Amino acid sequence: MTTATLTRGATRAEGGYGFRSAATMEWLKLRSVRSTAWVLLVFAAGLIGLAILVMAHAHWATMSPADRASFDPTEESFAGLTIGQLAFGVLGALVITTEFSSGMIRATLAAVPRRPLLLAAKAAVLAAVTLVAGEVLAFGAFAAGELVLRSPAPHATLGQPGVLRAVLMAGAYPALIALIALGLGAVIRHTAGAISAVVGILFVLPLILLPLGTSIQNSVGQFMPMLIAENSLTAVKPQSHTLSPGAGFGMLCLYAAIALAIGTWALARRDA
């Protein structure tokens, strides 16, 4: 043990914390656990893999005229979002629930006691990472899908109306799911519980609609995150009973804002 390092004043005057330093901590935390890399790998494999799988099996020759009319080569190349949304939902939940399960939350809050600031920093880092990965892989999935789609099936290009918007929104969608999961995780605190809630919202809610009448499906279904992604964000051909791309995207942003607001409130109010 060296006494020199115990003398006070070794690190004076450089201190203070704020959004920037809290976000740096969160970035260092996110990249120093293996789960982040695994989630990104699953996300990439899901997006690219399913784009190739679905588009390589689109057999134009055997399609009915109705199928041909509704075939949307842009939307079809984002089949992998079903897996991608779950991967980033898990990541968003883990960012906060592992803090509670490991006890790390005590060290984190001792370093950054302003809890709304902490959650904002977590949300910003999570959004940045998932948005960049989401956009890169959305363009990748689109390119891979169009590449393996065989003529004479019509191909989509970024220059066609609405296609670029669809690709950009496909890339942003999983990031919004990650933020919703972060908000849920801040309330639920347990990894399994938070991931169950994410799965419930993404996959179980639409299933509950199935036995209900068409009119309920049509009116409520358009507000479900997964159906927004499929029918509003990534669709280039207009579909009935769906929100417009802008309205769908706004709805998802609203969900994320509500989840984060409740998460912030719960984190600030409850004992850690």
Next chain:
Amino acid sequence: MIEARGLVKRYGPTTAVDHLSFDVRPGTVTGFLGPNGAGKSTTMRMMLGLDRPDAGTVRINGKDYRDLRSPLHEVGALLEVSGSKAFHPGRTARAHLTALAASNNIPRRRVGDVLGITGLEQAADRRAGKFSLGMAQRLGIAAALLGDPAVLVLDEPVNGLDPEGIRWIRNLLKNLAAHGRTVLVSSHLISEVAQTADQLIVIGQGRLLAQTTVAELSARSNSLEEAFFQLTEGSTEYSASNIAYQGSPS
């Protein structure tokens, strides 16, 4: 300097901390003593802004923890609650400390310093989940020292340390106090605390039983331990029967 004034914390019908007031002064090691369940950990959690008191205040250098501008520079904390550590098991010791340092703009070289002080250099790049209890405890202490804080709050720091580690932490704590820091160390063992502390705060069932010194307490009875037991008598959660077990007749 730590000042607690009328601290109250309730969990449902139980009152864990009951109108607790005390001062912890700089330049000396203060032992925070009491039987299991006396409210030591709860009080420390309130000091660090983790739990909100139902009444009263606890101030560190005159401020609420949540109002500190640079918390890691002002307070170093080691908190452990029933086996759950304050780090992610998948992160290396160095990554854990580097992230915490970044949060308070502590220069990165300080991470190397505290790894050196706690003797963790060799283990710095191993995942902390693989650490022994003693190494995990050292990592917690390294995190507490990161910001070179004026106040240290350590909950049961000798837990899991081997004899060499216990000797090391005793010397460390004395050194920290000798450099003018405020050092508060909790324990349920008076004999352990007496090795490092001069000042004592003794609580039982959430209430202050005594704010005294080791010398004054040991003068109350034949031995320090005897005096401590007399003081905490009646405030333990449970007590063993006084009738010795005789064994079955053969």
